[in-house]
Amino acid sequence: MDYIDLGRGLERLALGLAVATVLLALWAVLSRDRRFVVAARHALIGGGFAAIGAATILVVCFFNREYGLEYVFSYSEKKLAAPYKFAGLWAGLQGSILFWASLLGSIGAVLGWSFRKRGLDPSGRRLEPFVYIVFATVQTFFLAVICVVKDPFEPISQRILDSLYSRAMESGVSLLSTTGMPMDGSGLNPLLENYWMTIHPPSVYLGFILYTVPFAFGMAALISGEFTSYWIRTTRRWTMIAWLFNTNGVILGGLWAYEVLGWGGYWAWDPVENASFLPWLASTAFLHSVMIQERRDMLRVWNAFLIALTFLLSIFGTYLTRSGIVSSVHAFSSGDVGEWFFWFLMFLIAMSMFFIFFRMTKLRSANSVDSALSREGVFLLNNMVLVSIAAAIVVLTLWPKISFELFGKGISIQVPVYNLVCTPFFILLLALTAIGPGTAWVRTSWRTLSKNLLLPALASIPLAVGTQYLAYQVIRGGDGVDPLPFIEHVYPTFIVTYLGWLIISSLAWEIVRTVRNVTRATGAAPAAAFLRLMTKANRRYGGYIVHAGLAMLAIGVVNSSMYRVVTEVRIADGASADVGPYRLDVRGIQIDKPVSAYLSTAVTLDVSIDGSHLATLTPEKRFYPVNGFRMEPTTTTEVQILRRPGEDFYVYFERMADGGDYKFTIFRSPLISLVWLGWIIMIAGGLWAAAPLAKRRLGLAG
Amino acid sequence: MKLVAPIALIVLGLIGLIVMGIVQGGIPEMQVADLLVGEKPEGVVKVHGLLEKIHSSERPLRFTVSDKEDPTQTFDVYCDRTRPDTFQETYDVAVQGRWNAESGRFEADQIFTKCPSKYEAEDKLGLGRAPVVEAPAKMPK
Numbered sequence: 001m002d003y004i005d006l007g008r009g010l011e012r013l014a015l016g017l018a019v020a021t022v023l024l025a026l027w028a029v030l031s032r033d034r035r036f037v038v039a040a041r042h043a044l045i046g047g048g049f050a051a052i053g054a055a056t057i058l059v060v061c062f063f064n065r066e067y068g069l070e071y072v073f074s075y076s077e078k079k080l081a082a083p084y085k086f087a088g089l090w091a092g093l094q095g096s097i098l099f100w101a102s103l104l105g106s107i108g109a110v111l112g113w114s115f116r117k118r119g120l121d122p123s124g125r126r127l128e129p130f131v132y133i134v135f136a137t138v139q140t141f142f143l144a145v146i147c148v149v150k151d152p153f154e155p156i157s158q159r160i161l162d163s164l165y166s167r168a169m170e171s172g173v174s175l176l177s178t179t180g181m182p183m184d185g186s187g188l189n190p191l192l193e194n195y196w197m198t199i200h201p202p203s204v205y206l207g208f209i210l211y212t213v214p215f216a217f218g219m220a221a222l223i224s225g226e227f228t229s230y231w232i233r234t235t236r237r238w239t240m241i242a243w244l245f246n247t248n249g250v251i252l253g254g255l256w257a258y259e260v261l262g263w264g265g266y267w268a269w270d271p272v273e274n275a276s277f278l279p280w281l282a283s284t285a286f287l288h289s290v291m292i293q294e295r296r297d298m299l300r301v302w303n304a305f306l307i308a309l310t311f312l313l314s315i316f317g318t319y320l321t322r323s324g325i326v327s328s329v330h331a332f333s334s335g336d337v338g339e340w341f342f343w344f345l346m347f348l349i350a351m352s353m354f355f356i357f358f359r360m361t362k363l364r365s366a367n368s369v370d371s372a373l374s375r376e377g378v379f380l381l382n383n384m385v386l387v388s389i390a391a392a393i394v395v396l397t398l399w400p401k402i403s404f405e406l407f408g409k410g411i412s413i414q415v416p417v418y419n420l421v422c423t424p425f426f427i428l429l430l431a432l433t434a435i436g437p438g439t440a441w442v443r444t445s446w447r448t449l450s451k452n453l454l455l456p457a458l459a460s461i462p463l464a465v466g467t468q469y470l471a472y473q474v475i476r477g478g479d480g481v482d483p484l485p486f487i488e489h490v491y492p493t494f495i496v497t498y499l500g501w502l503i504i505s506s507l508a509w510e511i512v513r514t515v516r517n518v519t520r521a522t523g524a525a526p527a528a529a530f531l532r533l534m535t536k537a538n539r540r541y542g543g544y545i546v547h548a549g550l551a552m553l554a555i556g557v558v559n560s561s562m563y564r565v566v567t568e569v570r571i572a573d574g575a576s577a578d579v580g581p582y583r584l585d586v587r588g589i590q591i592d593k594p595v596s597a598y599l600s601t602a603v604t605l606d607v608s609i610d611g612s613h614l615a616t617l618t619p620e621k622r623f624y625p626v627n628g629f630r631m632e633p634t635t636t637t638e639v640q641i642l643r644r645p646g647e648d649f650y651v652y653f654e655r656m657a658d659g660g661d662y663k664f665t666i667f668r669s670p671l672i673s674l675v676w677l678g679w680i681i682m683i684a685g686g687l688w689a690a691a692p693l694a695k696r697r698l699g700l701a702g
Numbered sequence: 703m704k705l706v707a708p709i710a711l712i713v714l715g716l717i718g719l720i721v722m723g724i725v726q727g728g729i730p731e732m733q734v735a736d737l738l739v740g741e742k743p744e745g746v747v748k749v750h751g752l753l754e755k756i757h758s759s760e761r762p763l764r765f766t767v768s769d770k771e772d773p774t775q776t777f778d779v780y781c782d783r784t785r786p787d788t789f790q791e792t793y794d795v796a797v798q799g800r801w802n803a804e805s806g807r808f809e810a811d812q813i814f815t816k817c818p819s820k821y822e823a824e825d826k827l828g829l830g831r832a833p834v835v836e837a838p839a840k841m842p843k
Contacts, residue, residue: 262787372704384709388716395720400731410731412748412798417727421719428712568784635787654784657760665784 004066007057008153010050011098014105015143017047021136025129040132044112047139051105055089055098058152062088067182070160071095071152077187077629079597083198084188090201091188093322093337094152100318101142103202103209108135111213123230130220138212141344149336156182164629175629186629187597190622190636196256200249204276207246208314211279213238214286215311218304222355225362227300235307236290237690243283244686250276251553251679262637262652264564264667266675267557269418271326271397275317278390282310285386292376295441300363301356302383308352313390315345325401371443378439382432389425396421423492430499430554433547437510452513456505463505464498471559471670474580474647489562496558503551507544534688542689546682553678560648560672567666570657579666582649583608586662587616598622598636603653603662607642615642619653619664648672729798734769737808738777742801749777749808753795753815759785763813767795781810789815 021043028036058071062085067073075091076084084091090099115128146152164182168175177183214235221231253276254266267273286306292299320326323338356363369377395402396413403411438444438452468489511530518529534541569577569584576585587604602620606613617640624634642649647670654663730743734751737743754768754776762782769775779797789795799810 369704372708377705380705381708381712384712388712392716392720396723399724399728403728411724411728412731413724413728417723420727421716421723424715424719425712633790637787663784 003057004061004069004153007054007061008151010054010057011143011146011151011153014047014050014054014101015140015147017043017050018136018139018143021047021132022140025132025136028129029133037129037132040129040136041112041115044132044136045109047136048105048107048109048112051098051102051139051143055102058095058098059086059089061153062086065185067185068156068179069152070154070156073156073160073182073185075185075188077185077597080185080188081193083195084193087192087198087201088188090205091192091197092152094146094150094154096201096205097142097146097150097337098152099202100205100209101139101146103205104139104142104212107209107213108139111135111216121228121230123226123228124234126226127217127220127224127231130224130226131216133223134216134219135212138216141340145337145340149340182629184629187624190598190624190634191260194256194260196252196259200252200256203245203252204249207242207244207249207276208279208317210238210242210245211283211311211314214242214307218307219352219355222304222359225359227362229294232290232293232303236287236294239283239286239290239307239310240686240690243280243287244683244690246276246280246283247679247682247686250280251675251682255676259639259641262639264566264650264652264665264669265561269396269415272317272321274393274397275313275320278313278317278393279310281386281390281393282306282313285383286310288379289383292379296367296376298365298367298369298376299380300365301360304356304359304363306383306387308348308356309387309390312345312348312352315341315348316394319345320397326397373439373444373446373449375436375439375441375444378432378436382429382436385425385429385432389422389429392421392425393418426554427492427495427499430496430503430551433550434499434502434506437544437547438506452510453502453506456502456509459505460498460501463501464494467497467501467555467559467671468494470646471563474565474668474670475563493558493562497555500551500555504548507548511541511544538691539689542685542687542691545685545688547685549678549681549683549685551678552674552681556671556674556676556678560669560675563670565668567668568654568663569666570661570663572659572661580668581609582614584664584666589662590618598624601656602638605640605651605664607649614644617642617651619651621653621655643673645673646670731796733771734767734777735772735775737801738769738775742803744800746798746800748796748798748814750794750796753789753791753793756789756791759789761785763789767797767808770794778807779810780805780807781813783811783813786813786815789813 021040024036024040024043028034028040061069061072062076063082065072065076065078071092071094072088075088075095080088088095090096111131115124161176161180161182164175175183217231217235217238221227250273253273257268258264258266283306286303289299289303289306293303319338319341322341325338369380371377372381396418399413400410403409434456435449435453438449440448471493472489511533514533515526515529518524518533519526522529524532565580567579569579571577571584571586573586573588576583578584585606585608587606590600590602590604592600592602600620600622602618605617605619607615607617619640620638622636622638624636626633637653639653640651642651647668650667650669652665652667654665657663729746729748731748731750732743734749737747737749749767751767751769752773754766754773757764757766757778761784762780763785764781765779766776767779779799781797781799793815796814797808797810798812798814799808801807802809
């Protein structure tokens with residue numbers, strides 16, 4: 001038995017142990033015998049290691065050039081750099097599902113290990129077998145897909161070998177080794193040969209996969225009827241961790257698109273972008289509404305629904321990517337797997353809905369919202385807005401399919417429709433985010449709210465006007481662009497910018513007031529009082545930091561999109577062109593022999609303003625020629641970005657034009673750096689909110 | 703329940719905006735054969751087919767698109783855009799625009815080309831057609 005057989009064997013062992021986990025935990029519930037819970041735990045941990053082992057062997061196959069495996073042949077080649085060989089694990093359908101299963105296995109092992117803890121909450125003990133049943137059912141599904149439908153360890157098909165053989169006969173170039181296997185792979189898609197390929201997919205996957213844990217706890221509570229505070233506490237902590245990865249994954253995807261795709265933007269409402277955003281919306285709603293349950297023991301049904309919805313949306317996203325139901329930049333090609341995901345999704349929806357209805361009476365709370373103008377009232381409205389955005393995105397993403405089924409005619413939905421539908425809800429969401437911290441639980445008077453918000457509302461006016469002025473300068477300096485009157489930009493640009501600043505200033509004002517109160521009460525120095533607040537109530541203030549990051553991101557998104565200026569320029573070698581205040585000087589072209597699998601053509605451009613040199617950029621075209629293993633030539637473009645505090649100067653090298661000129665498209669996006677700054681602040685805030693959780697309470701012991 | 707009115711407003715607003723968005727901005731999709739049969743559509747449509755022949759790869763682009771099922775059904779497209787990287791003959795393509803009755807050609811303002819992001823070995827070797835996977839081609843104005 002060689003190590004490839006071992007990989008196959010580990011896949012099957014992982015599947016067997018996942019099934020065993022379900023059966024043992026089920027028997028533990030029926031027999032009330034703790035020994036079976038312990039056995040199920042061991043099976044869960046063992047299954048996790050088996051799945052990790054299988055994925056590790058697949059990575060080894062990439063490094064060992066095992067082109068006899070169709071998956072390795074399809075997604076690598078000898079010249080491929082080592083990081084991308086590693087990333088080959090998730091470059092294709094089969095590998096991505098194995099990667100998913102191995103991450104799920106790792107999390108399952110951590111979950112099982114955490115239940116070993118002595119002194120675990122008794123409620124946790126009672127939930128444990130139910131958690132295993134749900135978690136291992138999900139694990140069983142993914143491993144079954146690998147073992148039954150799409151195995152990454154599948155040998156290369158005879159059809160491909162025959163094709164390579166006949167091609168070798170025609171060209172006289174040897175393509176097959178003496179063992180009859182391909183001598184090289186057909187290569188990774190050049191668009192994926194980017195460092196983001198090694199970072200973005202694992203982050204998205206981790207976010208999606210981590211949502212399995214809160215789902216397992218939520219369903220376990222529903223099935224068992226064990227509704228103590230333990231399950232909701234545990235669910236919130238795991239959701240927070242998953243949310244961090246999900247946030248990171250969504251924004252890294254945008255950053256990747258921005259740096260690679262060459263259209264100067266980062267979000268195009270692509271179905272799979274939407275798919276990664278949907279669980280984020282649902283989990284964000286849950287992280288707010290769970291506070292209402294913790295504080296006032298309300299919304300238990302709603303929270304159970306949101307936990308289920310978050311996980312269902314992550315599986316829905318996976319279904320979208322793997323079913324081919326919608327066209328997308330990211331879609332994998334496979335019908336069989338799509339069907340499996342469809343029926344699994346249907347099963348999960350039916351199961352979730354059944355148990356929520358089954359436990360409806362027990363979940364109902366005696367408390368209700370006393371006033372719309374209260375912390376819980378604002379949170380509930382925030383929830384409605386987030387779920388509404390998610391519902392709108394689901395409908396619009398599926399509308400080409402829905403309209404075809406209903407009316408026999410597909411209707412395509414483009415970016416403006418998404419913007420039309422979602423923008424008012426985003427604005428409402430920002431307004432609620434600004435108001436939220438200024439409200440109190442149970443009831444807030446208009447007078448108190450006005451007192452809390454008046455100063456920030458006034459301070460935000462000059463901040464928003466100043467921001468707009470900065471962004472507007474880019475349009476005014478644009479070539480051939482008629483500046484629109486300011487009034488044209490009130491909706492949505494000014495409103496979003498103003499609300500963004502209102503969020504930041506109201507949070508700052510809230511902190512100032514609280515620090516002042518602490519200082520007065522304790523006599524502590526303001527800095528000491530501030531630090532004490534941040535550390536003692538880190539969950540609250542971490543959340544505030546996330547809000548500030550979101551506000552920053554919103555200001556960046558709206559200004560960089562609405563004030564973006566696109567200019568096409570054509571410059572002869574040695575000549576110059578002006579783009580707004582910038583001067584571009586072409587200093588020559590370098591055409592390199594293939595250093596990798598491609599031929600590079602790069603133009604050297606000096607960028608300056610008023611004679612002051614800013615940067616030398618080298619936008620590039622890469623040409624991947626046909627070879628024995630790749631039938632279609634491919635061209636990619638490497639953009640160059642000059643990042644400045646106020647705007648990005650983004651250069652896309654179009655091509656060599658007739659007459660030897662160079663053609664470029666220049667995108668100038670004002671305040672785009674705020675998008676990335678907002679992302680960093682959000683992640684920092686999320687980490688701060690979760691920090692003691694990671695230190696003290698990650699063990700799920702409560 | 704103090705929040706019934708605002709929640710109802712949110713839900714109604716959502717439904718209203720979705721309907722308005724689809725009615726105002728939804729674009730009918732069709733295959734090449736559907737476009738060529740009967741009267742030509744008056745508004746903007748999105749047509750899926752195969753990129754049969756590129757006549758001009760400089761801006762403005764001129765090319766012929768054929769039906770995926772019946773290659774004899776073709777139509778000419780004019781597009782005042784620059785050529786996207788993934789714009790290659792025999793690739794799946796979708797063009798969005800309107801039919802110009804006077805010139806007898808389709809005037810596209812957007813091209814969606816196949817993004818070869820996840821196609822499999824058989825597709826790369828020309829043994830099977832890559833899936834209909836679309837990426838918005840870079841479209842500077």
